Amino acid sequence: MNRFGNKFRISIFGESHGPQIGIVVDGVPGGIPLSPDDFTEDMSRRRSGASGTTPRKEADVVTIVSGVFNGHTTGSPICMTFMNNNTRPSDYEKFESHPRPGHADFTATRRHNGYADLRGGGHHSGRVTIGLVAAGVIAKKIIEPVSVVAKISEIGGFNPWDDALAKAAEAGDSLGGIIECRASEMPVGIGEPFFDSLESVISHIVFAIPGIRGIEFGDGFAASKMKGSQHNDPIADETGKTLKNGSGGINGGISNGNELLFRVAVKPTSSISVPQHTFNFYSGEVEELRAEGRHDTCFALRVPVIVEAAVSIALADLLM
Numbered sequence: 207m208n209r210f211g212n213k214f215r216i217s218i219f220g221e222s223h224g225p226q227i228g229i230v231v232d233g234v235p236g237g238i239p240l241s242p243d244d245f246t247e248d249m250s251r252r253r254s255g256a257s258g259t260t261p262r263k264e265a266d267v268v269t270i271v272s273g274v275f276n277g278h279t280t281g282s283p284i285c286m287t288f289m290n291n292n293t294r295p296s297d298y299e300k301f302e303s304h305p306r307p308g309h310a311d312f313t314a315t316r317r318h319n320g321y322a323d324l325r326g327g328g329h330h331s332g333r334v335t336i337g338l339v340a341a342g343v344i345a346k347k348i349i350e351p352v353s354v355v356a357k358i359s360e361i362g363g364f365n366p367w368d369d370a371l372a373k374a375a376e377a378g379d380s381l382g383g384i385i386e387c388r389a390s391e392m393p394v395g396i397g398e399p400f401f402d403s404l405e406s407v408i409s410h411i412v413f414a415i416p417g418i419r420g421i422e423f424g425d426g427f428a429a430s431k432m433k434g435s436q437h438n439d440p441i442a443d444e445t446g447k448t449l450k451n452g453s454g455g456i457n458g459g460i461s462n463g464n465e466l467l468f469r470v471a472v473k474p475t476s477s478i479s480v481p482q483h484t485f486n487f488y489s490g491e492v493e494e495l496r497a498e499g500r501h502d503t504c505f506a507l508r509v510p511v512i513v514e515a516a517v518s519i520a521l522a523d524l525l526m
């Protein structure tokens with residue numbers, strides 16, 4: 207189901223080429239100041255436009271349908287919607303017969319008995335993450351003074367990445383990237399020892415972002431090659447402050463009061479004009495596909511603010 211959270215509950219809806227997309231956030235206490243202006247900065251960070259991102263342009267202006275009155279949250283469910291105006295469904299007609307390798311065309315068609323809306327990737331489109339970013343704006347207010355910042359650390363294995371990006375775009379190919387996320391001012395004690403460990407809850411929502419391929423906390427996979435004396439974080443005082451952060455700020459599923467630190471691997475965009483083989487549902491043959499249309503050469507460029515929103519939502523849910 208398309209919902210997440212126990213106390214800060216979100217339910218996401220919409221398709222890339224439907225009339226509107228959005229999110230319902232339930233559980234937000236009354237009295238939090240909230241206006242459409244609060245969304246401007248994070249919406250512009252998610253928006254396309256930079257080199258390597260899709261030429262599709264949308265205004266991304268939030269309509270707050272419910273749950274806010276006189277500039278404050280009311281305590282009732284907050285529904286936020288965004289218009290889809292710049293759609294070109296004809297770009298996607300071919301994918302009904304020729305599912306794009308790496309995208310959700312094949313799985314969504316099979317799962318929904320051929321009724322899935324594939325236009326623009328439908329409900330699997332990166333466009334749907336706009337709802338997450340909107341909920342993140344509210345979550346960021348709830349988790350204060352905790353502050354979450356995500357940044358790109360590399361694209362296609364490069365930093366700087368401009369040349370690699372330009373070459374991939376020229377070749378009709380795509381690139382992925384790595385996003386590093388840190389949360390400061392973390393209190394000790396967030397998270398449960400087992401199934402709702404802080405890593406589990408963060409991973410749960412981060413993997414809801416389309417195209418995420420991996421997540422590692424602190425030293426992550428490199429920890430497997432370290433000795434305990436290298437990976438352990440020496441504890442320096444009664445607050446639990448550590449002298450390094452190999453565990454990413456979490457021990458036993460519970461925040462240890464140090465900075466929360468994790469990295470996310472984002473895959474290269476599936477829709478590429480390099481020819482690839484796919485199965486034609488109509489002819490029953492394996493055929494060549496060049497995925498034309500408007501796509502991000504590297505959607506990782508747009509992911510930092512989405513990761514920030516996802517983590518803020520997870521933290522808001524656990525803190526409340």
Ligand SMILES: Cc1cc2nc3c(=O)[nH]c(=O)nc-3n(C[C@H](O)[C@H](O)[C@H](O)COP(=O)(O)O)c2cc1C
Nearest residue numbers: 309310330331332416417418476477501502505508
């Ligand atoms: C912000 C954002 C933008 C995206 N843009 C594209 C795109 O232009 N073309 C594309 O093929 N995939 C794009 N994706 C990735 C697809 O949505 C994703 O690969 C697809 O839903 C399949 O899911 P999976 O990669 O998790 O298996 C984007 C993802 C995000 C988060």
